Amino acid sequence: MQLALTHARYQLLETIRIPIAIFGSAFFPAAAMLFFVVPFAGKDPVGATFATASMVTFSVMSANIFSYGVGVAEDRQQPWDPFTRTLPAGPAPRFAGRVLAGLTITYLSLIPVVVIAATLTEARITPMAFLLALVTVTVISVPFTLMGLTIGYALPSKAAIVVAQLVFFPLAFGGGLLSAPGEAPGFVEAIAPYLPTRGAVELMWAAVGDYQASQLSLIMLGVWLVVLAALGGWAYRRDEGRRFS
């Protein structure tokens, strides 16, 4: 455990030394807040709160897909990674450290969205709901962490960057993150429940306001979790087999 924290600390240090890496995952949701949420939903307390929750989900998704997808793929190419395997610790602390660091980056990337919501919109949230939302962030990080890890372990870094970029926008739009609950275009409403982003954003909406998550979305989120865990496990073992067996 101590070692996992050490690994997390140094991975965070590595990331923070290139601040643009954090800035990147925080930028798009923050910009979307400023250009769409503030002018169009900013005056409506309920709408602004839900829209903020959507952007938080967006941010969680992009931070996880990018920090794991690209981060893991790049680390796999560095000789430093095998070197750490010669130290008297298994791969577990490094892996746990990576997840802790990823979660920290995720929370950091949410700060701009939350600050914009609090200062420039009428979005309101009770302290209890805020705490619940903080916990929900960790919960909905799980599927996107697994997605990022799958991309990172399955692909070389140049391909991982492209795939991460290809994946994250359709997931955000198709999952209805860019519309208020129930107000997305018809085809989006139709496909959204089958995307992991929908189950995730519904959990966020339920955490911050009066919203009942649909059964279909939650079941599909569970299916995604199982599928992504299996894919991630497969990619990890395949990578181990290629490099360390």
Place this chain on the structure above:
Amino acid sequence: MTLARADRVSRRYGDVLALDQVDLDVRAGELVGLLGPNGAGKSTLINLLVGLRRPTSGRVELFGGDPRDPASRRQIGVTPQETGLPGTLRVGEVVDFVSAHYPDPVPRGELLDQFGLGELARRQTGGLSGGQKRRLAVALAFIGRPRLVVLDEPTTGLDVEARHTLWEAIRTFHADGGTVLLSSHYLEEVEALAQRVVVIGQGRVLADDTVDAVRSVVGVRRVSLTADVLPPLPGVVRTERLDGRTHLLTADADQLVRDLVTSGVEFRDLEVRPTSLEEAFLAITTADAEPAPA
């Protein structure tokens, strides 16, 4: 006491047999050089011994256990062939990070001073010169007060002065009772450091002997001359004929020349040149006349 052992170890990568039934014992207090040309299988053997890879067949042991078990690696330090330090971390941070894995690490300042890196503790590793990076990578192997250090081509890419600093550190460690296994494709480096040399070529152990014995084998010279017919000559490990020239590979060029002269055979344009390590290995592996001493 044997610290690291390979017992009839083979390793295959797809169709390529990188190691073929290799035996190696590294005993406490030894300074063993693994010598061989590029692609001979040195790094593969090292990766097996430090637990980065699994043998296809055979057994590897580290301190009596499986090298892939982290507990077996507590008393080793490793420098891989490629340096690859995290570029944004400072030198001191890299040292602290590795130190966190050991119960009683060498204090940061002491370690950096020993490897001539004391002034660089605050520098990001990405900004170091190639030689400084390499010295840091070697220093990392010594952090945990290991009993065995495994260095894969530690001085590749270093200038003469940096190379001697590293050699000094390795000698000091060995003089204090440490055990060293290092690979190199420079005969000179192995001569300067090792007492025992294991020559690897094409995935097999070709020789495992003292430095002197191995030098007489791999210190092969090429004697070239133009002659119509040559009598059989002792000590020739290989004969090549190319564009009318005859090339004789031998471990003792002086004796060969004496024999040539006393045989009374007609020859001209005599040339004696050292061979590359690759040529020497080729001579050993293909020699029919004179098997390599075991």
